[in-house]
Amino acid sequence: MTSIAVKDLHKTYAGALTPSLEGLSFSFPEGKIVGLLGPNGAGKTTTISILCGLVKAGSGSVKIFDITQDASRREAIKRLIGIVPQQIALFPQLTAKENLCYFGNLYGFKGKALKQKVDQHLEIFGLEKAADKEVGKFSGGMKRRTNIIAAILHEPRLLILDEPTAGVDVQSRSMILQFLKEYNQKGNSVVYTSHLLDEAQQICEDVAIIDEGKLVVQGNPMDLIRQHPECRNLEDVFLHYTGHAVRD
Numbered sequence: 561m562t563s564i565a566v567k568d569l570h571k572t573y574a575g576a577l578t579p580s581l582e583g584l585s586f587s588f589p590e591g592k593i594v595g596l597l598g599p600n601g602a603g604k605t606t607t608i609s610i611l612c613g614l615v616k617a618g619s620g621s622v623k624i625f626d627i628t629q630d631a632s633r634r635e636a637i638k639r640l641i642g643i644v645p646q647q648i649a650l651f652p653q654l655t656a657k658e659n660l661c662y663f664g665n666l667y668g669f670k671g672k673a674l675k676q677k678v679d680q681h682l683e684i685f686g687l688e689k690a691a692d693k694e695v696g697k698f699s700g701g702m703k704r705r706t707n708i709i710a711a712i713l714h715e716p717r718l719l720i721l722d723e724p725t726a727g728v729d730v731q732s733r734s735m736i737l738q739f740l741k742e743y744n745q746k747g748n749s750v751v752y753t754s755h756l757l758d759e760a761q762q763i764c765e766d767v768a769i770i771d772e773g774k775l776v777v778q779g780n781p782m783d784l785i786r787q788h789p790e791c792r793n794l795e796d797v798f799l800h801y802t803g804h805a806v807r808d
């Protein structure tokens with residue numbers, strides 16, 4: 561089974577002169593950590609926004625665990641996926657615990673069960689001492705870790721993260737990557753975007769490189785490197801397929 565299958569996705573934002581997605585198709589196998597990679601403006605965030613139902617595609621289809629995404633299946637799909645957006649989506653004036661109780665509540669958790677779940681996750685992410693501090697006063701890494709907890713309280717089978725390790729220190733990054741590996745070892749699927757290709761090479765079993773709204777190449781990072789004798793690593797493969805021109 562696939563965790564995600566997108567077919568011939570097209571998207572042009574209202575007022576835009578050029579399309580953001582132009583016939584994008586790819587699928588990821590279930591139960592793996594996979595990377596959706598591409599230069600700035602390639603269409604990664606647009607794709608993720610369509611996957612989670614925040615943005616409507618112009619045409620094309622999306623399946624999550626073989627369930628076709630349409631209005632009638634939105635609730636069922638919502639339970640299966642957790643989304644960690646690029647921008648921190650927390651209330652800065654509320655404490656970490658208050659924020660997480662709010663998000664847990666949206667998924668139907670209440671009372672003691674909710675409190676236990678929140679405490680357990682704050683501990684996993686090294687935030688137990690900061691539980692009653694306002695999130696607005698957190699460091700970037702602390703905000704990002706809290707943002708991840710908000711997306712996983714309902715234990716989604718598919719976790720989608722948009723640049724979860726961008727702009728965080730080495731310690732937070734290491735904790736986030738370790739968490740992703742452990743979450744995957746429990747049988748869950750993880751899809752993430754990153755510009756850090758050494759990191760993607762290290763943790764992804766499969767990567768899809770997209771550019772200008774289309775799939776450029778997909779495969780296991782080591783297989784892709786082996787296919788190109790001149791490429792030493794995933795970054796070389798990425799440059800081989802997407803070129804050296806700087807993107808706006």
Ligand SMILES: Nc1ncnc2c1ncn2[C@@H]1O[C@H](COP(=O)(O)OP(=O)(O)OP(=O)(O)O)[C@@H](O)[C@H]1O
Pocket residue numbers: 573574576579580598599600601602603604605606607
């Ligand atoms: N709300 C919007 N309205 C108009 N154009 C948009 C909007 N969001 C994104 N775009 C455009 O769509 C294209 C794809 O953007 P998108 O954010 O999906 O790329 P990305 O691969 O996530 O880039 P990055 O690595 O910079 O985050 C870009 O040309 C961008 O300017």
